[in-house]
Amino acid sequence: MSGPARPSWTGAVRERAVRALPPEKLLPDSQPAYMASWIYLFGVLSLVSLMLIIASGLILGLKGPGWWHFTGVGHFFNSIHLWSVELFFFFMVIHLWGKYWMAAWRGGRARVWMTGAVTFVVAIPCALTGYVSQQNFDAQWISTQAKDGMNAVGVGAFFNVTNFGQMYSYHVLLLPLAVVALVVAHILLVRKHGIVPPFQRSALRKPPVDPTEADEHPVLAREHAPGNGSPAAPHPVSRGGGL
Amino acid sequence: MSRSTRRDEDESYREWKGAYRPYDIVREAAIALLVVLALVVGLTILFSSPDDPASTIKSWSRGDPVDFVTTATTELDGTSGTGSYGPPYNHNSDGQHMAFIHLAKWAGVSHPINSAQDFVLAPLRSLTGQPALQHAISTYRAAPAKTQSGWTTAYETALAKASTTANGSVSVKPGSYGPVPTMMGALLRFAQSGGLDGALLTSKQFFQTDYTKPLLFMADGGVLANRAVAQHLDGSQWGMMNETGSYPGQTWLWLYTFWYQIKPFSTSANADILVMAVMGVLTLALILIPFIPGIRDIPRRVPIYKLIWREHYRSFPPADA
Amino acid sequence: MTAAILDLSHPANTVHWHFFLMSVSNVVVIVLMLLVFAVAIVAPFPGRGVKGPKK
Numbered sequence: 001m002s003g004p005a006r007p008s009w010t011g012a013v014r015e016r017a018v019r020a021l022p023p024e025k026l027l028p029d030s031q032p033a034y035m036a037s038w039i040y041l042f043g044v045l046s047l048v049s050l051m052l053i054i055a056s057g058l059i060l061g062l063k064g065p066g067w068w069h070f071t072g073v074g075h076f077f078n079s080i081h082l083w084s085v086e087l088f089f090f091f092m093v094i095h096l097w098g099k100y101w102m103a104a105w106r107g108g109r110a111r112v113w114m115t116g117a118v119t120f121v122v123a124i125p126c127a128l129t130g131y132v133s134q135q136n137f138d139a140q141w142i143s144t145q146a147k148d149g150m151n152a153v154g155v156g157a158f159f160n161v162t163n164f165g166q167m168y169s170y171h172v173l174l175l176p177l178a179v180v181a182l183v184v185a186h187i188l189l190v191r192k193h194g195i196v197p198p199f200q201r202s203a204l205r206k207p208p209v210d211p212t213e214a215d216e217h218p219v220l221a222r223e224h225a226p227g228n229g230s231p232a233a234p235h236p237v238s239r240g241g242g243l
Numbered sequence: 244m245s246r247s248t249r250r251d252e253d254e255s256y257r258e259w260k261g262a263y264r265p266y267d268i269v270r271e272a273a274i275a276l277l278v279v280l281a282l283v284v285g286l287t288i289l290f291s292s293p294d295d296p297a298s299t300i301k302s303w304s305r306g307d308p309v310d311f312v313t314t315a316t317t318e319l320d321g322t323s324g325t326g327s328y329g330p331p332y333n334h335n336s337d338g339q340h341m342a343f344i345h346l347a348k349w350a351g352v353s354h355p356i357n358s359a360q361d362f363v364l365a366p367l368r369s370l371t372g373q374p375a376l377q378h379a380i381s382t383y384r385a386a387p388a389k390t391q392s393g394w395t396t397a398y399e400t401a402l403a404k405a406s407t408t409a410n411g412s413v414s415v416k417p418g419s420y421g422p423v424p425t426m427m428g429a430l431l432r433f434a435q436s437g438g439l440d441g442a443l444l445t446s447k448q449f450f451q452t453d454y455t456k457p458l459l460f461m462a463d464g465g466v467l468a469n470r471a472v473a474q475h476l477d478g479s480q481w482g483m484m485n486e487t488g489s490y491p492g493q494t495w496l497w498l499y500t501f502w503y504q505i506k507p508f509s510t511s512a513n514a515d516i517l518v519m520a521v522m523g524v525l526t527l528a529l530i531l532i533p534f535i536p537g538i539r540d541i542p543r544r545v546p547i548y549k550l551i552w553r554e555h556y557r558s559f560p561p562a563d564a
Numbered sequence: 565m566t567a568a569i570l571d572l573s574h575p576a577n578t579v580h581w582h583f584f585l586m587s588v589s590n591v592v593v594i595v596l597m598l599l600v601f602a603v604a605i606v607a608p609f610p611g612r613g614v615k616g617p618k619k
Contacts, residue, residue, distance in 0.1 A: 029266060151515075
């Protein structure tokens with residue numbers, strides 16, 4: 001091809017994506033040494049619970065909304081779906097508690113916190129639309145009660161919890177899409193920013209360093225390391241972290 | 244902490260330049276999936292899930308004919324919950340408000356329901372081969388409004404002491420009720436045959452998915468509420484959090500349902516909009532915690548972080564006093 | 565309904581204290597959450613050895 005190439009949208013998108021999330025950041029094989037607590041597992045536990053909700057929901061959708069009332073297999077997958085939801089909220093709230101007490105929004109991570117909080121908020125109406133789509137007494141009661149809250153704020157004018165067809169559409173497609181989109185954004189932001197480092201301890205003594213161990217503990221070996229153990233020397237871009 | 248100190252400290256948290264450990268993210272996710280799958284299957288095998296069958300207008304009218312007829316009469320004279328609801332169903336009240344904010348009214352009547360027409364008169368008009376019934380309906384419609392409400396009010400008062408006969412119909416002491424007992428008797432038989440469930444579902448087309456009318460009709464009576472109270476699902480029982488039976492419910496709604504239990508919400512006619520406003524503010528606060536002074540500083544002051552990162556801090560002990 | 569090993573289909577037992585009223589199952593879930601959170605931050609985490617910064 002002769003002459004300068006026309007700037008390409010595709011190229012620009014690709015370069016921007018790779019700059020923000022190179023493969024080593026997207027799928028890291030190391031994580032910061034300070035991640036030594038079981039609390040760090042609750043993000044991935046929430047994520048896999050969501051996967052099970054979607055998988056069991058897919059199976060429930062295969063035979064339509066009435067199937068689970070009339071067969072043992074259908075009821076089994078309804079139970080899987082219900083307990084996945086209970087575990088999803090269980091793990092997600094513990095994850096939220098952990099992240100709050102770590103002040104995980106520090107260091108430019110406000111959007112990570114916000115996408116996580118909005119995911120929680122959107123998951124609640126996603127669950128509500130499921131409860132009112134059960135086609136049993138529970139659905140009858142919840143819909144006739146929830147309608148008052150919705151109507152009181154004007155939302156009931158276009159979101160009718162007693163309209164099964166509308167609620168089923170929101171539950172099976174619209175709200176899960178929103179939850180998944182938010183979770184993807186949340187995880188990509190986590191991968192981009194890394195896991196928040198610990199709070200600095202203002203008066204930390206530099207620990208004595210055995211020169212023969214300097215290679216294993218380069219952090220300790222740095223002469224100019226500030227008291228908190230976060231040395232200022234630059235490092236390569238590919239950095240890992242947890243889920 | 245000054246703003247510049249806070250900014251500098253925050254910058255220092257942007258990137259970790261210290262030590263790393265090996266980590267297999269895909270294996271962690273796979274193990275987590277297996278663990279949660281095992282938990283979910285275990286819970287399913289142990290507890291299954293609830294499925295209390297739905298009430299129908301047929302079962303309601305057969306199980307409690309007096310409550311059905313009483314509700315139907317209040318639908319006829321517009322004093323039922325739905326009849327006097329306001330938006331989005333009708334203009335018979337303004338709906339809930341908070342000071343000058345009338346969100347329900349501003350959103351308008353988007354799902355029009357005329358309780359007399361939709362729940363009583365139209366279903367009765369669809370019954371053919373009953374000239375006495377059609378004459379009773381015509382008599383009722385031709386009467387002045389004051390006469391109509393005289394009949395329905397008297398009938399509702401009598402129904403408070405009504406009894407059920409052996410064939411499932413309702414018996415009240417003689418009184419001046421006009422054509423109302425004839426109409427209600429026919430509606431009761433129609434409901435007990437199962438026809439009213441279908442009739443309330445019909446609208447502009449053959450295929451139906453909108454159960455608003457039969458659900459509102461049942462909610463105006465006691466059939467759903469009685470079952471709910473027995474299962475601890477009523478609002479005053481913190482029911483929003485509960486599931487039928489002894490299953491765990493929606494524990495994440497604890498704060499939402501909490502407000503309904505205390506004044507002023509518990510005694511307010513506008514409880515729903517007030518609670519929604521409070522929860523809206525709190526939800527916004529949750530999302531915006533990183534920007535709220537005080538709330539964002541609590542983790543720094545309450546040193547739970549010392550437990551989480553104790554291994555890290557052990558590598559860097561504090562200076563001696 | 566599919567048979568469950570433990571039948572939870574009876575109306576719930578409740579915990580009632582002043583105006584606080586919650587089903588036992590919900591109380592169990594909330595207490596479990598607090599316990600699991602406490603254990604998660606307190607329980608020792610197996611270390612895998614610290615390596616240097618990523619090259």
